[in-house]
């Protein structure tokens with residue numbers, strides 16, 4: 001569905017990613033794990049088009065998308081949940097969801113809100129509350145719900161558990177699995193939270209210093225002794 005080959009990108013003239021080979025198929029949940037500052041967000045931002053490609057290629061649904069703008073990639077079905085959630089703090093929950101809907105080719109439908117509120121009952125309860133007044137966990141839920149209103153085929157999730165209380169992390173894991181299993185959406189998850197990685201990933205990659213340094217099977221992900229070296233624990 002999405003693949004990068006020898007992908008190089010960074011900031012200004014300074015490369016941060018030094019030739020990343022990555023692949024995710026339709027319907028998969030694939031994680032990228034790695035310590036702080038190794039280039040995980042840079043990779044996701046390059047895939048969605050917020051960072052330019054210096055070298056290498058990004059292919060999505062059979063086409064080279066190196067030169068596509070971020071909104072064009074969103075129209076093609078890529079959803080992006082940024083690190084830190086990035087909800088619009090002064091808009092209500094419902095207004096945040098409507099912002100996400102702008103990108104959808106199908107446009108507004110009441111059914112969409114019915115299933116989204118069914119996935120996230122707390123957002124239904126708080127639909128008229130300003131997003132900035134909600135907890136980290138609720139904002140994480142909102143940022144995931146918002147991307148769903150755009151009808152994505154692939155969701156890029158950048159550290160959804162950051163700033164989220166431990167008891168909410170399990171709910172986020174359940175939602176990710178539901179989105180994948182019930183809606184058939186592929187998920188590229190960047191995470192450092194081992195519990196979440198283990199509960200949702202079908203396989204993964206380890207990143208270090210702008211490179212993929214290992215490809216991880218489900219068994220390796222479950223093996224704490226094996227993967228702890230890639231995490232800040």
Ligand SMILES: Nc1ncnc2c1ncn2[C@@H]1O[C@H](COP(=O)(O)OP(=O)(O)OP(=O)(O)O)[C@@H](O)[C@H]1O
Nearest residue numbers: 011016034035036037038039040041042043083159
């Ligand atoms: N806007 C920017 N301008 C210049 N350098 C940047 C910028 N954003 C990130 N970097 C640098 O790029 C490198 C990779 O950062 P990146 O944010 O991709 O790491 P990360 O793996 O997502 O880390 P974290 O787990 O802390 O989110 C770091 O050295 C960082 O300082």
Ligand SMILES: [Mg+2]
Nearest residue numbers: 040041042083
């Ligand atoms: Mg990051």
